Amino acid sequence: WKRFLQVTGGITLLTVASGVTLYYVAQKDRTPGPQLPHDPTKKTLVILGSGWGATSLLNSLDTIDYNVIVISPKNYFLFTPLLPSVAVGTLSPRSILQPTRYVTRHKKRQVTVIEASATDVDPITKTVTFADTSEIQGLVSTTTIPYDYLIFAVGAEVQTFNIPGVREHACFMKELEDAEKMQRRFLDCLESAAFPGQTVDEIKRLLHMVVVGGGPTGIELSGELHDFLEQDLRSWYPELAEHVRISLVEALPSVLPSFSKQLIDYTESTFKEAKIDILTKTMVKEVRDKSVVLQLPDKSIAEVPCGLVVWAAGNTLRKVTRDLMAKFPDVQTNRRGIAVDECLRMLGSNGTIFALGDCTATSYAPTAQVASQQGAYLARVLAQIAKKDELELRLKELQVSTEPEAKEEREHIEKRLVKLEKLRPFKYSHQGSLAYIGSERAIADLPFFNGNLAMGGVATFLFWRSAYLSTLFSMRNRILVATDWLYVKLFGRDVSHYI
Ligand code: FAD
Ligand code: NAI
Missing domain, CATH: 3.50.50.100 (FAD/NAD(P)-binding domain)
Known part of the structure; x- marks a missing residue:
């Protein structure tokens, strides 16, 4: 009896402890705290998509560095590997969805989430035009916003080969x-x-x-x-x-x-x-x-x-991807998707557009594994770029100063900038x-x-x-x-x- 009571007591204690921990973690998740507002001195990072690439990037990104705007026709992330299970009712649909706001509301700085489809990217003016394509629309349903950096992660659509029916x-x-x-x-x-x-x-x-x-x-x-x-x-x-x-x-x-x-x-x-x-x-x-x-x-x-x-x-490829590629006719000629360099910068975009996942043409298969690793990698790259941008700004301020300390700081920054210039290439594991x-x-x-x-x-x-x-x-x-x-x-x- 003593042994039995010890075992059942232990199990009960463990169950209660796990229940309390679960409750505590869930409550913390449900009640995100206040966030810093957008900062006009920071650069604007626009992310197109809320799939594997975009969500993995959002998860790892330090939003202190940027004013982040996410635009996607779905306000959620879909865990595609388990989609066939939903089709036969093994899983219910909501089990494999993660609302994008559940991710963004936990970031340090506010992230704007917009449920809309990007319809056009203008790399010259550095703007994105998007439209609310959902069933219900307000008085404004299409608009254009500027970006400093654009993350293009719109995935792909189903290939029909124009086969009739x-x-x-x-x-x-x-x-x-x-x-x-x-x-x-x-x-x-x-x-x-x-x-x-x-x-x-x-x-x-x-x-x-x-x-x-x-x-x-x-x-x-x-x-x-x-x-x-x-x-x-x-x-x-x-x-x-x-x-x-x-x-x-x-x-x-x-x-x-x-x-x-x-x-x-x-x-x-x-x-x-x-x-x-x-x-x-x-x-x-x-x-x-x-x-x-x-x-x-x-x-x-x-x-x-x-x-x-x-x-x-x-x-x-989606239409928005083909249209964007058509704006760089000399370098974007791969019919499989956007050509990017080893750091996922879209060729021809001068380092202002990054593309990842199924919309790109790389040596990797179009899989969730690749897109999510690329997303996590881009978060590191963007942190480095933010640091570089910040130092360049400081350097500009120092350029007008005649103080002797300014010269010293300038030299120090210039050295750091040389190091930050070089980005580590993406490596898929x-x-x-x-x-x-x-x-x-x-x-x-x-x-x-x-x-x-x-x-x-x-x-x-x-x-x-x-x-x-x-x-x-x-x-x-x-x-x-x-x-x-x-x-x-x-x-x-x-x-x-x-x-
Ligand atoms: P997606 O995850 O497709 O995300 C694209 C995002 O862009 C979506 O949020 C979409 O709403 C948004 N979007 C679309 N149009 C626009 C627009 N105009 N403007 C703004 N946003 C837009 N891979 C694996 O590695 N393992 C698996 O087991 C696996 N199983 C799969 C099962 C199924 C049924 C399917 C269909 C795919 C599976 N894959 C799997 C492949 C994997 O899902 C894709 O490779 C992965 O989703 C690619 O990520 P992505 O971010 O490029 O695109
Ligand atoms: P897929 O491109 O891998 O396969 C499509 C198949 O359809 C091809 O084999 C093709 O020959 C065939 N096909 C095309 N047209 C046809 C026609 N008219 N008649 C008959 N057959 C035709 O596409 P899938 O399965 O959707 O996968 C897309 C990507 O997502 C792949 O990279 C895949 O690796 C990844 N994925 C990975 C999964 C996993 O790892 N478990 C699960 C699902 C997708």
């Missing part, structure tokens, strides 16, 4: 609305298939889900769809579950070209077990209301009936690639002692979960995501067709 009939998997739209359509397909008197052919059509693109997005989404089917739909739609079919269409000879061969084989065999059809060397030529038109490996054309098409065929493939299995290509460690399976799935849980930007998100996982384990996914 994609925009009209397919769902994307890029934004939160895409995941919600896909979930709504998927559940609609199920309910329409359950409508009395539906023919077997029509049921099969409605329940045929086609995912286009065998990159990580398409693979993860197919895996999540499979889990939804096996873990939930079989219970709630027993008469329909047998008819659900998932096809993954990929134009290249194999899926996941960026992963090692061993993991590609493992994914293919897992999909085979899960009865997900992988159609490689097959290209979608058109998306119609109730079908997809495929070009098969033998170049013949087939029209395949389906209820839902999810388009995950890669990235392309690859932490490995991870992807969820369904059936509670994941794959991981990890750098290991100058080599590569390829892992796949249930243990990797647990590693995948813990890696993403720790990568989430806030404790609030971690708790929400962990709670959602527990909820789904206990009660399953919700099949209400309400959104």
